[in-house]
Amino acid sequence: MDITVILDYLIRGLSLGSVYAIIALGYTMVYGIAKMLNFAHGDVIMVGGYICFFSMSGLSSHFEEGSVAAMVVPAVAGTLAAMVVCTVLGVTIERLAYKPLRQASSLAVLITAIGVSYFLQNAALLLWSANPKVFTPVVGRGSLQVGPLSISYVTLLTIAVCIVIMIALTTFTSRGKMGKAMRAVSEDKGAAQLMGINVNATISLTFAIGSALAGIAGVLFMSAYPTLTPTTGSMPGIKAFTAAVFGGIGSIPGALLGGLLLGIIEIFAGAYISTQLQNAIVFAVLIVVLVVRPAGLLGKTIREKV
Amino acid sequence: MLNVNDINVYYGSIHAIKGVSFEVNDGEIVTLIGANGAGKSTILNTISGLLHSKTGSIEFLGERINGVQPHRIVGKGLAQVPEGRRIFLQMTVEENLEMGAYTRPNSEVDPGIADVYERFPRLKERRRQIAGTLSGGEQQMLAMGRALMSKPKLLMLDEPSMGLAPLLVEQIFDIIKELHRSGTTVLLVEQNAQMALSIADRGYVLETGKIVATGTGQELLSNDAVKRAYLGG
Numbered sequence: 001m002d003i004t005v006i007l008d009y010l011i012r013g014l015s016l017g018s019v020y021a022i023i024a025l026g027y028t029m030v031y032g033i034a035k036m037l038n039f040a041h042g043d044v045i046m047v048g049g050y051i052c053f054f055s056m057s058g059l060s061s062h063f064e065e066g067s068v069a070a071m072v073v074p075a076v077a078g079t080l081a082a083m084v085v086c087t088v089l090g091v092t093i094e095r096l097a098y099k100p101l102r103q104a105s106s107l108a109v110l111i112t113a114i115g116v117s118y119f120l121q122n123a124a125l126l127l128w129s130a131n132p133k134v135f136t137p138v139v140g141r142g143s144l145q146v147g148p149l150s151i152s153y154v155t156l157l158t159i160a161v162c163i164v165i166m167i168a169l170t171t172f173t174s175r176g177k178m179g180k181a182m183r184a185v186s187e188d189k190g191a192a193q194l195m196g197i198n199v200n201a202t203i204s205l206t207f208a209i210g211s212a213l214a215g216i217a218g219v220l221f222m223s224a225y226p227t228l229t230p231t232t233g234s235m236p237g238i239k240a241f242t243a244a245v246f247g248g249i250g251s252i253p254g255a256l257l258g259g260l261l262l263g264i265i266e267i268f269a270g271a272y273i274s275t276q277l278q279n280a281i282v283f284a285v286l287i288v289v290l291v292v293r294p295a296g297l298l299g300k301t302i303r304e305k306v
Numbered sequence: 307m308l309n310v311n312d313i314n315v316y317y318g319s320i321h322a323i324k325g326v327s328f329e330v331n332d333g334e335i336v337t338l339i340g341a342n343g344a345g346k347s348t349i350l351n352t353i354s355g356l357l358h359s360k361t362g363s364i365e366f367l368g369e370r371i372n373g374v375q376p377h378r379i380v381g382k383g384l385a386q387v388p389e390g391r392r393i394f395l396q397m398t399v400e401e402n403l404e405m406g407a408y409t410r411p412n413s414e415v416d417p418g419i420a421d422v423y424e425r426f427p428r429l430k431e432r433r434r435q436i437a438g439t440l441s442g443g444e445q446q447m448l449a450m451g452r453a454l455m456s457k458p459k460l461l462m463l464d465e466p467s468m469g470l471a472p473l474l475v476e477q478i479f480d481i482i483k484e485l486h487r488s489g490t491t492v493l494l495v496e497q498n499a500q501m502a503l504s505i506a507d508r509g510y511v512l513e514t515g516k517i518v519a520t521g522t523g524q525e526l527l528s529n530d531a532v533k534r535a536y537l538g539g
Contacts, residue, residue, distance in 0.1 A: 177408070184394050184405050190356055191392035196380035196409035196456060300396070 004148045009271050010264065015155040015224065017263020018162030022217040023240030024247070024255035025169065026210030032186040032250040033206045036098065036106065039113040042237015043120035044090055044211050048082035048218025049228050050128055053135050055081040060136075075138040083215035090211025091204050099200070117234070124230035137223035154223045161220060165213065166256055173252065182206060186250065239266075239279075242286050248299025257297055307332045307491055308353070308384075308460055312362035313372075315345075315352050322348050323359070324515040330460065330493050335486050337494040337502040337523070339536060340512035346495040347389050349512075350462050354386045355379045366460070381409040385458035389465045389495075391449040395438035399429055402437050402448055406455030414457070422451035425481070443474040450481065454490075461485065462493045467501060479505060499536035503527045511536070 023045060030038045055078035063070035097116050101109050139153040173179035184192040185202045193199055221236050222228055239262060247258025262282060269281040289297065308330040315323035323345045330336045338346050351357045353364055355376035364372040371379055385406075394402050403422055407415045423430035426447045432440060437448060446466055453461060463482065467475040479501055486492050486505075496502035503509050506523040511532055519532060526532050 177404075177412075180397070180401055180404060181408060183397060183401075187394045187396055188392055191388060191394065192405070193356060193376040194354060194380065194386050194388060194392075195405045195452070196377045197405070198375070198377045 007149055009267050011149070011151055011155060011159075013264030013267035014260060015158045015263070016267060017243075017260035018158045019217055019221045019224070019236065019259075020240045020243045020262050021162055021256045021259025022165055022213050022220070023236055024244040024259045025165070025252065026214050026217075027241050027244040028247075028249050028251060028255040029182075029206050029210050031244070033182060034094075034098065034203050036109045037113060037241070038098075038207075038210075039110070039237070039241075040093060040116035040120055041210065041214060042233040042235075042240070043117050043124075044086050044093075044214040044233070045218040045221065045236060046124060046228075046230065046233030047089060047120060048086045048215035049135065049222040049232060050124065050133070051085045051215075052078035052082040052138070052219045052222070053133055053228055056136060056138075071140065079138060079216065079219045082219050083212045086211040086215030086218070087208045090207045090214070094204060094207040099203075121230045121234070128230065130229060133228040135222040135226040135228050137226065138219055139223070154220070158220045158224065161216060162256075165216070166252075169209075169252060178202075178205065239282065242283065245296055246286050246289055248296030251296070251298045251300070254296055254298035261297075307334075307367060308493065309365040310349070310353065310362075311364070313349070313352060313359035313364065314361045315348055315357055315359050317348075322515050323352065325362075326512075326515070326517055327362070328510050328517065328520070330491060333489075333491055334507045335482070335492040335494060335505055337496060337506040337509040338512055339496055339499040339502055339509060339526075339532075341536070342497065343514075344512040345515040346512055347464050348515075350386055350388075350464050350493070350495055353379075353384070353462065377409075380456055383457065383459035384462070385453040385456045385460075386462040387449045387453045387464060387466060389468065391445050393437045393440075393445055393448050393452065395436070397437055398434055399437055399440070399448055400433045402452050403429075403455050406452035409456055415455075418455045418457070422454060425454075425484075426451050442469055443471070443477070446470060446474075446478055447481075450478075450485075454485070458490065460491045460493060462495070464495045465497060466494075467496065467498045475501065499532070500527075 023041065026041050027038065030036065056074040059074035059077055060070060063073060093116055097112050098109060101112060137154050139157050143150045143152040144156060173183055181192065181197045182202055184195065184197060185199055189199050240259065243258035243262040244255050246262060247254030265285055266278055266282050270278040273281060310329065311327050312325050313323055314325055326349060338349065340346050348357060352359050355374055359372055363370055366382060366384055371382065394405060400419065403419050404415060407418050410418065428444055429447055429451055432444065437445065440448060466478050470478065475498065482492060482494065483505055494502055494506065503523040503526050508522050509526045510517050511519040511526065519526065519529060521529065
């Protein structure tokens with residue numbers, strides 16, 4: 001096996017894994033706070049993809065082709081638009097669909113989340129039709145040559161964005177007042193209320209952050225896999241959910257580790273074993289990990305002191 | 307200071323609190339005693355706004371607080387140290403204290419933490435430690451320190467002696483007396499009736515959701531029915 005080829009696969013795996021990690025953060029933060037699996041999260045990614053697509057194609061005609069502005073402005077505006085729309089969408093979904101079920105059984109919430117997922121897919125079908133749109137990557141199609149390795153700009157951007165998001169989120173939850181309040185709410189809602197923390201506002205904030213990240217993930221994922229349809233979000237959504245469970249659901253570093261490992265396993269399985277069995281292998285690894293460590297790689301099982 | 311007037315609380319179809327009324331005056335230590343399941347914690351959680359009464363009213367400093375959201379009640383100066391302490395086990399000691407000051411302006415956080423460390427030097431030694439690694443007594447101190455961070459006018463304590471060795475129970479009660487001396491009004495819920503009544507100005511005896519006796523701490527300590535039921539003869 002050639003080391004350059006292996007390195008190439010590794011970088012591609014890291015890039016795909018970075019997208020999974022960014023999506024997995026949304027799953028894991030929402031699970032940590034609201035103790036629910038938001039299966040509509042993947043479809044928020046799809047909406048982010050469409051919003052970015054339409055913003056970019058709408059804006060690009062206003063700029064001279066090939067100019068710097070034509071490269072930068074539509075991409076940045078499209079990404080921001082995707083983030084804003086996804087944030088509003090995520091918070092609205094929480095308010096309308098999940099908040100009334102705060103006291104309901106987790107099964108009712110789960111079924112609702114699946115319902116919201118289908119609702120978003122069908123709304124997208126109605127609005128934007130089933131015809132695939134071809135997404136233009138937010139950075140040029142070029143690549144960076146490092147010795148024998150050629151790394152595409154999209155790959156580099158994805159990994160860089162993932163690192164920035166991780167640093168920002170870790171700082172926010174370990175230093176910020178709101179971030180600490182989030183951790184308090186995720187541990188004990190009742191006690192957090194007794195501290196004067198507004199639990200509903202904290203849950204909304206979590207959905208807002210998770211959904212903004214879904215917007216970014218949508219843009220990055222579509223830049224790497226440019227075919228955009230109303231069901232585009234479901235596969236990365238379910239993989240990222242797997243990544244979150246793999247790493248230990250509820251844990252932010254777990255989402256990063258799970259996402260990266262999943263991306264790497266997926267790329268290597270496709271390269272060396274079989275592209276058809278790629279997804280099966282990914283999920284088989286999840287099963288093995290859960291048998292050995294039911295809480296996931298970084299998941300904690302906490303014993304209470306009495 | 308606190309006026310609870312005819313509250314009725316239900317868990318689904320179970321009528322847990324049946325027309326309870328009582329008051330706590332400024333500067334008092336008042337205790338609610340009763341067996342397990344009598345409804346003591348339910349009453350505190352109703353006052354804190356976590357549970358709701360179908361009838362009656364709860365007034366704090368002359369202002370109606372039933373129906374007010376729990377996070378707003380804390381800001382009015384009413385803090386609770388919940389049963390089982392409920393500290394944030396995965397956060398550090400200092401972060402727990404910061405959470406206690408959530409309703410206070412940022413400028414009060416550091417002086418507040420310094421005050422708590424002065425009162426509980428043990429917590430200062432363990433400030434960077436994860437709260438889950440503390441002993442039971444230290445966890446109780448942290449829970450009390452955390453509640454004090456909100457600068458409460460009325461501090462409600464739910465079973466602070468639970469699960470603690472007798473020596474630690476003494477220590478916790480000494481701290482409660484000290485807090486009271488420094489101007490905090492206290493509403494104390496206890497199963498350890500002997501200890502609670504011995505430091506309380508007044509007490510209420512709760513049985514299956516109803517108040518069945520009331521009086522000063524001393525009166526209740528010498529009340530035959532109370533003796534039989536709660537003080538072991």
